[in-house]
Amino acid sequence: MLTFVPEMGVFSKTCEYAIRAVLFIAHKTAAGGRVGIKEIASGIDSPEAFLAKILQDLSRKGIVQSAKGPNGGFYLDDKALKRPLTDIVEAIDGDGLFTGCAMGLKQCSEVNPCPLHNQFKTIRSLIHDLLQTTEIGKFNDELASGIRSLKR
Amino acid sequence: MLTFVPEMGVFSKTCEYAIRAVLFIAHKTAAGGRVGIKEIASGIDSPEAFLAKILQDLSRKGIVQSAKGPNGGFYLDDKALKRPLTDIVEAIDGDGLFTGCAMGLKQCSEVNPCPLHNQFKTIRSLIHDLLQTTEIGKFNDELASGIRSLKR
């Protein structure tokens, strides 16, 4: 019997944590300063050690900035604040969501289309446009005021 | 280092195979008859044993019909041919794609929205509408003529 039912979100779990963490860092450090892994993990309700690995990765890729030692932590420089959400998604999940075939065909294209090719082309580009036109810093105010949530 | 880059399609791999297999069975048996697992697996380029498990599951759930023994195989009755693609997706992946939060929040809703709630509500319902309004038998002609592909 096939008993598993995947979570099947649009993004991987790693990517979900990544987006939440980056938005959390963005609004927490908008006025300067840094925020530590403990506070981030509890602020977005994620496993601390796992999130540490994810942020390590994002830091290496320049999506977030970090500093070691006392008063250290994660933060975003001005450039990072203005990056689109696509940068996070592509850093973690790659571009499969934007370019892949819904039915898993390797060579699905205009000349060799799967049955759902045209419809999903539209949907994929909607998702891409949405993420591409949304800057990381966009939600800072709504997060500060509490009308948007990053946990639960 | 985080070295993995998930495939991250919209559906699980199991579900991709399921959709392709069901559409294959639909067009192969539109004029009556049955089609065996070997022919289906090679027709959609999927691992045979794994697909057998998936079809077993779909058969139990009434999405496809099957018969054992010589001249046995899989087929679709009239009712099954008219079912929407959502039935396949929900049978395999559940409804997480249609109802879940893009950022993985358990209680994301109108009153407790994640930053992407409104935008993804639109996208999720677009995907649902598309699958809900598309009957399994819809592609039979295009598949028969070869202008749509289920492999590669």
Add this chain to the structure above:
DNA sequence: CAAATAAAAGATAGAAAACTCTTTTATTAA
């Protein structure tokens, strides 16, 4: 400089998804 702090790095563990193999059951037809 020593102690404390905090992220980076390395190594490993656990869970879920993807996939395989073997045995059993049902059906057909010689």
Add this chain to the structure above:
DNA sequence: TTAATAAAAGAGTTTTCTATCTTTTATTTG
């Protein structure tokens, strides 16, 4: 009624993804 066929069922294995733990490196402050 036996042999052949083909799916169903059961019991794995492998791979990938998610998560944890320990050690190291860098930075700050007393």
